[in-house]
Amino acid sequence: MQRTIQAILHVDRSLWINKALLYICVEMISSVAPYVLLYWVIYSLFHASIGLEWIVFWTIGLIAFFILQLVFSMLAQRRVQNEGSQSIQRLRLRLGEHLRKLPMGFFKKKNQGDISQALLTNVDEVELVMTHILPQMIGSIVLCLLNGLLLVWIDWRLALVVLISVPLAVPLLLWSQKVMRKRSKIRHESFATASGHLQEYIENIQLLKAYQVTGAKFKRLDQALARFRDDSIRVEAFASPILYLYAATIEICFIVLLLAGNYLLIESRLEVSIFVIFLIISLQFFKAFRSVGTYMGQLRFMVHAGERIKDVLEEMPLAEPEQQIIPLNNSITFDHVHFGYGNKSILKDVSFYVPDRGLVALVGPSGSGKSTILSLIVRFWDVNQGSVQIGNTDITDISSNELLSRISYVFQDVQLFNDTVTENILMGNRDASFEQVVEAAQLAQCHSFIEKLPHGYDTVVGTGGIHLSGGEKQRLSIARAFLKEAPILLLDEVTASLDSENEKLVQRAISKLAQKKTVVVIAHRLKTIQSADHIIVLSDGGIEEQGTHQMLVNGQGLYQHLWQEQQAAGGWKVK
Numbered sequence: 001m002q003r004t005i006q007a008i009l010h011v012d013r014s015l016w017i018n019k020a021l022l023y024i025c026v027e028m029i030s031s032v033a034p035y036v037l038l039y040w041v042i043y044s045l046f047h048a049s050i051g052l053e054w055i056v057f058w059t060i061g062l063i064a065f066f067i068l069q070l071v072f073s074m075l076a077q078r079r080v081q082n083e084g085s086q087s088i089q090r091l092r093l094r095l096g097e098h099l100r101k102l103p104m105g106f107f108k109k110k111n112q113g114d115i116s117q118a119l120l121t122n123v124d125e126v127e128l129v130m131t132h133i134l135p136q137m138i139g140s141i142v143l144c145l146l147n148g149l150l151l152v153w154i155d156w157r158l159a160l161v162v163l164i165s166v167p168l169a170v171p172l173l174l175w176s177q178k179v180m181r182k183r184s185k186i187r188h189e190s191f192a193t194a195s196g197h198l199q200e201y202i203e204n205i206q207l208l209k210a211y212q213v214t215g216a217k218f219k220r221l222d223q224a225l226a227r228f229r230d231d232s233i234r235v236e237a238f239a240s241p242i243l244y245l246y247a248a249t250i251e252i253c254f255i256v257l258l259l260a261g262n263y264l265l266i267e268s269r270l271e272v273s274i275f276v277i278f279l280i281i282s283l284q285f286f287k288a289f290r291s292v293g294t295y296m297g298q299l300r301f302m303v304h305a306g307e308r309i310k311d312v313l314e315e316m317p318l319a320e321p322e323q324q325i326i327p328l329n330n331s332i333t334f335d336h337v338h339f340g341y342g343n344k345s346i347l348k349d350v351s352f353y354v355p356d357r358g359l360v361a362l363v364g365p366s367g368s369g370k371s372t373i374l375s376l377i378v379r380f381w382d383v384n385q386g387s388v389q390i391g392n393t394d395i396t397d398i399s400s401n402e403l404l405s406r407i408s409y410v411f412q413d414v415q416l417f418n419d420t421v422t423e424n425i426l427m428g429n430r431d432a433s434f435e436q437v438v439e440a441a442q443l444a445q446c447h448s449f450i451e452k453l454p455h456g457y458d459t460v461v462g463t464g465g466i467h468l469s470g471g472e473k474q475r476l477s478i479a480r481a482f483l484k485e486a487p488i489l490l491l492d493e494v495t496a497s498l499d500s501e502n503e504k505l506v507q508r509a510i511s512k513l514a515q516k517k518t519v520v521v522i523a524h525r526l527k528t529i530q531s532a533d534h535i536i537v538l539s540d541g542g543i544e545e546q547g548t549h550q551m552l553v554n555g556q557g558l559y560q561h562l563w564q565e566q567q568a569a570g571g572w573k574v575k
């Protein structure tokens, strides 16, 4: 666990050999010291009369140790809390930043529950380990050591009986750790699966309601929750008996201690005073020893939290160039590109050129690879063969920051954050002023509807906020793109799901946005791209034909076929 924590928190060994550890040691010494005084008191009571000056001395001593214990306990706690919280905050930021740099393939292979669990629950668990469990466990170990030494000093024969509990109980503790390690790993996995399904359930609640799919009928969630319940019970069921055995071993050692002490008393080889103080201190020893077991159990339980975070941090981000090149212009070239998701081949030998400030449209049947082409331009994925270039520079030679700063990507499904309209538009450029936000909204044809919202630009939208129509959301996302002012614009079927009124507004906004930019647009409705400089028709991951609208309509190819179909479907109605 320590190695895992060091790895994920980017800290070296000194974290645990630092001031906090020193404070914990002093705190424990101050908590054991009164027993030395007590030993003295009891011994004196039995052997000599005690003078007032001794009573005063012991009282002052007790108070002094109590204050010392309190002060160092507070210092240790503060230190641990400060360092722990700061490290965890750094870890959260690092995780967020790391996730941003990972290729989309990572998000596809991982389940959503896994990722959110690593970011939220697992980080919380590591924080709990850092700020509570680990310091308390270290404290208990130090307490065991100090009390053990004290017992040896008071009576080594009885100390042997107490200390024999260590080699007897520790193997049981290690055994329980082994069982817990396996079981809690399984439990963590089923927890991640269940949270993934739960998230899916909540995200799709509208669909589930419409089709009357209730929780129990939503089988995968039901089964995942049942599996999580069973795995949780199994962790307890497998580890608890061993932990009870561990506790029983310690209890038995105490009983043996009582028998041994009584035997020595009867044989007059032990004084009552020594026996009394020995029993008191040995109780402290056993209590701390049992706590070590409890903390170790909790620690083992949380090891997987650290391991899961480590797994995420060890995922390789998209390679950044050692010496980045700044492209001279914003033309886009696909040079014999081959690409597939995993083993599934999607794009086959795709080559095309979009001149700087040119407008190229991608059309083709559903699943032909249009969106995949856009996602390769922003490096959501890397090509398998060939290259994608911007300004004749391979995009792998451009830093991801430089690359993304040059591109605005407007998706069909607009994602809004649960935040104000202003904050949602500011996503395009965090440094923009409010006046610039308003200007972008005006250009994107959304200023008038924003003004009618209950709190205008301060209205919270997205999940939990005011509901916006598809067209309104789309125009907000175009306002983001206006604010970003990137020289390359990628549009993925932005008007596909809009009614004609909204389509007109969005089209108007896009026409303004696209001015003087390199634009790649995906469109299903061919009439919207008639004026494109160049149209690329894709079919089954390859380029079927290309040219201007007029050239393609005059031909006998797929485009002409799609055009005819759309013309015929133009006036369809429900009969």
Ligand SMILES: Nc1ncnc2c1ncn2[C@@H]1O[C@H](COP(=O)(O)OP(=O)(O)OP(=O)(O)O)[C@@H](O)[C@H]1O
Binding pocket: 108, 341, 344, 346, 364, 365, 366, 367, 368, 369, 370, 371, 372, 373
């Ligand atoms: N993340 C992904 N993982 C695996 N396969 C994917 C992924 N995204 C797309 N695909 C597959 O790649 C193929 C091309 O998808 P793509 O979205 O590029 O097509 P498209 O032409 O944009 O389709 P549409 O017009 O329906 O949006 C499809 O068969 C799709 O199932």
